[in-house]
Amino acid sequence: MQPPASPRPAPRLQVHQLQSALAGPYSFALAAGQCLTISGPSGSGKSLLLRMLCDLDPNTGEALLDGLPRSGMSAPAWRAQVVYQPAEPAWWLPAAGEHFTPGHMARVRELLPQLKLSPALLETETSRLSTGERQRMALIRSLACGPKVLLLDEPTAALDPEAVAATEALLQREVAAGLSLILVTHSSAQARTLGHRHMTMRERILHEDAA
Numbered sequence: 449m450q451p452p453a454s455p456r457p458a459p460r461l462q463v464h465q466l467q468s469a470l471a472g473p474y475s476f477a478l479a480a481g482q483c484l485t486i487s488g489p490s491g492s493g494k495s496l497l498l499r500m501l502c503d504l505d506p507n508t509g510e511a512l513l514d515g516l517p518r519s520g521m522s523a524p525a526w527r528a529q530v531v532y533q534p535a536e537p538a539w540w541l542p543a544a545g546e547h548f549t550p551g552h553m554a555r556v557r558e559l560l561p562q563l564k565l566s567p568a569l570l571e572t573e574t575s576r577l578s579t580g581e582r583q584r585m586a587l588i589r590s591l592a593c594g595p596k597v598l599l600l601d602e603p604t605a606a607l608d609p610e611a612v613a614a615t616e617a618l619l620q621r622e623v624a625a626g627l628s629l630i631l632v633t634h635s636s637a638q639a640r641t642l643g644h645r646h647m648t649m650r651e652r653i654l655h656e657d658a659a
């Protein structure tokens with residue numbers, strides 16, 4: 449007799465009827481090691497969705513991480529695991545390196561060369577970094593804390609082709625290692641390179657694209 453099949457693990461992220469005064473409801477699930485890309489016109493609601501997913505804007509409905517409901521954990525505990533990187537990330541201390549905790553520095557030093565960044569930039573005032581350097585440094589900040597789900601809003605918008613390629617290669621490795629990625633991008637080439645599933649936002653309604 450066959451042993452009973454072991455229960456399937458819960459999806460990494462489950463979203464049920466997530467809704468705010470401005471957008472939704474949205475429902476979908478994402479597995480560990482899966483990349484969902486979202487495209488759509490400017491102003492269609494992509495950032496509103498990402499902000500709801502990391503619980504920055506008031507919303508109703510439920511989100512679960514590995515089967516555990518967000519409503520049962522604190523906002524900081526949720527946001528430590530579901531990390532949102534906006535299109536224009538904020539920096540609140542003079543140098544980029546000051547934004548990292550000592551426990552994350554080994555990982556930061558590992559990631560810097562992968563994104564073609566010099567370690568010296570950690571000591572440079574963030575206001576003196578180029579837009580593209582700041583954008584890549586923000587991605588390092590997002591990855592250094594080891595999120596389970598990463599919500600990226602146009603992370604390569606300010607980058608030259610070589611830096612775009614390095615960023616995409618890094619994201620591919622992270623997803624292959626188990627990261628769940630929701631990537632907002634205007635680049636259909638990038639969506640094809642990184643995405644396992646594709647959705648389009650139109651007038652705040654999310655449509656799953658044909659496979």
Ligand SMILES: Nc1ncnc2c1ncn2[C@@H]1O[C@H](COP(=O)(O)OP(=O)(O)OP(=O)(O)O)[C@@H](O)[C@H]1O
Pocket residue numbers: 470488489490491492493494495496497535649
């Ligand atoms: N707090 C708010 N109050 C009212 N309207 C808002 C608020 N935040 C965003 N909006 C509006 O909601 C719509 C969707 O905004 P959102 O930032 O999600 O667009 P987007 O799809 O991410 O666009 P882009 O590609 O340009 O970043 C826009 O019309 C925006 O002006």
